[in-house]
Amino acid sequence: MIGYVTLGTNDIVRAAAFYDSLLGEVGATRLMDTETFIVWAKPAGLPGLSITKPFDENSATVGNGVMVALAVESKEEVDALYRKAMELGARDEGEPGPRGDNFYAGYFRDLDGNKLNAYFMG
Numbered sequence: 001m002i003g004y005v006t007l008g009t010n011d012i013v014r015a016a017a018f019y020d021s022l023l024g025e026v027g028a029t030r031l032m033d034t035e036t037f038i039v040w041a042k043p044a045g046l047p048g049l050s051i052t053k054p055f056d057e058n059s060a061t062v063g064n065g066v067m068v069a070l071a072v073e074s075k076e077e078v079d080a081l082y083r084k085a086m087e088l089g090a091r092d093e094g095e096p097g098p099r100g101d102n103f104y105a106g107y108f109r110d111l112d113g114n115k116l117n118a119y120f121m122g
Contacts, residue, residue: 004039004048005068007114008060012036015051018088018111023049025084026072062113070118075104081118082106093117 009015016038020030028042028049041048049068054060072078075096082096085108093115096106105119 002047004041004050006050006052007068007110007112008054009051009112010053010060011112012038012051012053014111018090019049019051021088022081022084022090025081026070026077060112062109062115067107067115067117069105070116072118072120075120078104078106078118078120082108085110085116085118 007015012035019038019040023029023040023042026042028040030038031041031044031048032039032050036053037050038052039048039050049070070081072081078096086092089111090108091113093107093109094105094117096104096118099105102121103119104121105117107115107117109115
């Protein structure tokens with residue numbers, strides 16, 4: 001179903017450094033890398049996350065109600081990924097914690113304002 005999710009950025013160098021460090025926390029590496037488009041995945045063939053400068057050359061903007069959910073393998077990994085995002089300059093959108101039965105998540109916005117969460121079910 002989902003091959004990858006793409007987020008827009010107005011500063012690909014800054015965004016690439018953010019995601020190299022953030023996604024490196026969960027073992028993701030760059031799968032594709034061009035001047036205007038980068039994809040991370042773990043391993044290749046599973047759904048990935050990409051950033052891009054918009055093709056139409058207009059400014060990238062944040063989608064209202066759009067969020068990328070990053071599945072991890074434990075509550076501790078949720079906590080670690082959220083902390084890493086905060087270290088990298090992300091904005092808090094909800095500290096890690098339980099959200100209903102069997103769902104644990106932390107929410108944040110990247111440097112361009114895109115909303116993400118790290119979550120664990122179990």
